[in-house]
Amino acid sequence: xxxxxxxxxxxxxxxxxxxxxxxxxxxxxxxxxxxxxxxxxxxxxxxxxxxxxxxxxxxxxxxxxxxxxxxxxxxxxxxxxxxxxxxxxxxxxxxxxxxxxxxxxxxxxxxxxxxxxxxxxxxxxxxxxxxxxxxxxxxxxxxx
Numbered sequence: 001x002x003x004x005x006x007x008x009x010x011x012x013x014x015x016x017x018x019x020x021x022x023x024x025x026x027x028x029x030x031x032x033x034x035x036x037x038x039x040x041x042x043x044x045x046x047x048x049x050x051x052x053x054x055x056x057x058x059x060x061x062x063x064x065x066x067x068x069x070x071x072x073x074x075x076x077x078x079x080x081x082x083x084x085x086x087x088x089x090x091x092x093x094x095x096x097x098x099x100x101x102x103x104x105x106x107x108x109x110x111x112x113x114x115x116x117x118x119x120x121x122x123x124x125x126x127x128x129x130x131x132x133x134x135x136x137x138x139x140x141x142x143x144x
Contacts, residue, residue: 003031003048005081010065010074011050012043051078051093054123061118064097069118073098087129096122 002025009017021044023031033041046063055063064076077094097118104113127134 001084003082007079009077010068015065047078051080051091064118090128092126094124
């Protein structure tokens with residue numbers, strides 16, 4: 001499998017749509033990702049895992065960009081293009097989220113605290129092989 005491109009929308013630190021990573025290997029077999037601390041290298045790795053397997057129960061909601069979630073309802077998505085054994089694949093996983101606001105009283109100070117975040121409404125997955133829609137049951141398996 002050779003990943004050729006990754007596109008993100010409101011995924012972890014990447015806010016907005018059309019954020020692309022074109023991964024050219026110039027004929028080689030290795031992709032190196034270089035960047036400063038906090039630039040999103042690990043989030044790019046998580047995005048590849050997310051598009052194949054979705055969020056785990058422990059990470060539910062963490063894939064949504066926090067700033068976007070605080071602004072209102074929206075979509076988080078990861079799309080990946082790759083080649084494998086001569087075929088071209090495109091996978092897309094989307095999370096549809098609603099803005100949430102939780103007000104709690106700090107038991108120590110008595111001050112009201114507001115927490116903003118995202119509630120996952122729905123998750124969708126789609127895949128194509130050489131432009132033809134595909135079904136991959138393992139990609140839609142239940143989360144453990």
